[in-house]
Amino acid sequence: MPVPPSREFGNLTPFVRSEHPLLHATTVVHSAQTVLTQQLLICKLGLAYSGAVVTIYRALDDDTRRIILDELAAHDGQTLFEICSLLTMRHGLGFTRQAISQHLGVLESAGLVVTERRGRSKFHYFNPEPLAEITRRWPIETGTPCKSN
Numbered sequence: 001m002p003v004p005p006s007r008e009f010g011n012l013t014p015f016v017r018s019e020h021p022l023l024h025a026t027t028v029v030h031s032a033q034t035v036l037t038q039q040l041l042i043c044k045l046g047l048a049y050s051g052a053v054v055t056i057y058r059a060l061d062d063d064t065r066r067i068i069l070d071e072l073a074a075h076d077g078q079t080l081f082e083i084c085s086l087l088t089m090r091h092g093l094g095f096t097r098q099a100i101s102q103h104l105g106v107l108e109s110a111g112l113v114v115t116e117r118r119g120r121s122k123f124h125y126f127n128p129e130p131l132a133e134i135t136r137r138w139p140i141e142t143g144t145p146c147k148s149n
Contacts, residue, residue, distance in 0.1 A: 059110035
């Protein structure tokens with residue numbers, strides 16, 4: 001996309017122009033390494049993901065977090081100690097409590113885990129509602145078999 005002749009760059013002369021394939025953008029780099037960028041995302045709004053959906057996908061991207069969700073779905077309302085014990089005994093995962101706590105924090109920020117404090121204990125519960133938003137995006141008719149290649 002050519003820079004309009006009326007555009008004023010002062011004493012700086014542009015020497016690099018690039019077109020990004022996914023963005024409708026023109027980047028002009030000046031000799032003083034100043035970057036002027038105008039970006040407009042080309043997409044259909046109905047296909048764009050909300051930030052919450054992206055957070056859910058990122059939370060589900062890790063094997064350990066998926067195992068934690070499996071354990072919470074099977075036995076809801078577990079403390080951090082109980083989750084660590086189950087991961088060690090059933091799955092042979094030797095993570096520290098701090099690492100599991102960080103994984104639970106990611107799941108909680110995605111809305112997939114909710115917590116409840118009772119005294120000094122913090123209980124973790126699986127919340128399937130954020131996954132419902134994803135499944136509503138691609139409705140499947142009941143009784144329709146999945147096609148495999």
